[in-house]
Amino acid sequence: KQEVTQIPAALSVPEGENLVLNCSFTDSAIYNLQWFRQDPGKGLTSLLLIQSSQREQTSGRLNASLDKSSGRSTLYIAASQPGDSATYLCAVNTNAGKSTFGDGTTLTVKP
Amino acid sequence: EAGVAQSPRYKIIEKRQSVAFWCNPISGHATLYWYQQILGQGPKLLIQFQNNGVVDDSQLPKDRFSAERLKGVDSTLKIQPAKLEDSAVYLCASSPGRGQATSGNTIYFGEGSWLTVV
Numbered sequence: 001k002q003e004v005t006q007i008p009a010a011l012s013v014p015e016g017e018n019l020v021l022n023c024s025f026t027d028s029a030i031y032n033l034q035w036f037r038q039d040p041g042k043g044l045t046s047l048l049l050i051q052s053s054q055r056e057q058t059s060g061r062l063n064a065s066l067d068k069s070s071g072r073s074t075l076y077i078a079a080s081q082p083g084d085s086a087t088y089l090c091a092v093n094t095n096a097g098k099s100t101f102g103d104g105t106t107l108t109v110k111p
Numbered sequence: 112e113a114g115v116a117q118s119p120r121y122k123i124i125e126k127r128q129s130v131a132f133w134c135n136p137i138s139g140h141a142t143l144y145w146y147q148q149i150l151g152q153g154p155k156l157l158i159q160f161q162n163n164g165v166v167d168d169s170q171l172p173k174d175r176f177s178a179e180r181l182k183g184v185d186s187t188l189k190i191q192p193a194k195l196e197d198s199a200v201y202l203c204a205s206s207p208g209r210g211q212a213t214s215g216n217t218i219y220f221g222e223g224s225w226l227t228v229v
Binding site for chain 2: 004034036041042043044045046049089091098099101102103104
């Protein structure tokens, strides 16, 4: 059974700092991995999708990496801003379309 | 393009009562998901539809939860009777193809229906 762990559970940083969020999974037989953002009281917004054959994906100040063999993914946020404050979730997906989510990392960026 | 619509946004019921949630996915999306998200945890898949057929309902508590997707478009999720531990956000999501297994495919979430059982 796939298990997804996100560490740390919460993170607080000053504005402008670069930071890394971690996601680890137990079964490396994945199809792709997706990072989401969730604002309080809202649904999930997809940030980046990495296929199992890819090593990384970039979108603006966000960069996600994937090391399938070690069961790890990281989300790097450059030059953090208060508007980046949210909960970040990773989801690991099988080729049958089944997703397993981590419990998320709640990020607070202080002005 | 309109997003995934859900209603009601908030519901408070007493235990043993029933409740129903409605979801309208993005137009043309074949796959529809219902997730349960308990506060402080990640979403857990309850049921996945491909058009109007069930692909995965292995984590749906079938003694009290039921879901249907009529004509492969809208969907309803029902809980009867509700228990205190059902208090959660119920997220509906949709994607164009066979879920996230399709290359480059992505999943779109609604804003959720917040259920409190007292």
